[in-house]
Amino acid sequence: SFDRTLRVEGLPGADDTYNLIYTDASEFAIGALCLSVRRGRIVEAKAFGSAVPAAVAAKNKIFVLELVAVQTALALWGAGAACHLLVDNTGVLGTLLQGRTRLSGGEHHVHFIWKTVALARAALWLSHVPSRLNLADFPSRGEFPWDPAGLLGVWVQREEAPREFLPWLVQR
DSSP, X not given: OOOOXXXXXXXXXXXXXXXXXXXXXXXXXEEEEEEEEETTEEEEXXXXXXXXOHHHHHHSXXXXXXXXXXXXXXXXXXXXXXXEEEESOHHHHHHHHHTOOOSTTXXXXXXXXXHHHHHHTOEEEEEEOOGGGOGGXXXXXXXXXXXXXXXXXXXXXXXXXXXXXXXXXXXX
């Protein structure tokens, strides 16, 4: 077992450096957007998107695919970083806060997420984001590169998701 302690002293402040990570999934794809923030400014933006094969989608509920999106994002961008993770699925948020799930297929992903956080020595904050405000909606639909209405001020770099735990991965 490993320690899955959450930092409770509050979100990163204006002078801190952290990764703001949005994740999303649908029955067709998963994706995430990472905004690296330094002193209150976005200095870098990275994203990944992966199509979900129909056979995989048929065997997994959206809940599990949302967990896979979180797992992939933290594997890519969590190492040694303070991360503020924003998810639009309240069931996933609750499961991550509890560190467990009763849903078949989900327990492995929850364990892997917290193991990734512990081994990477990452600090993790979890928050809900309304679906209509989830910036990961774009990369999960294969829209690269992008900067919605010039809001970010940086161009989003496309990254490849790790294949070792997503053997079904189809890059978008």
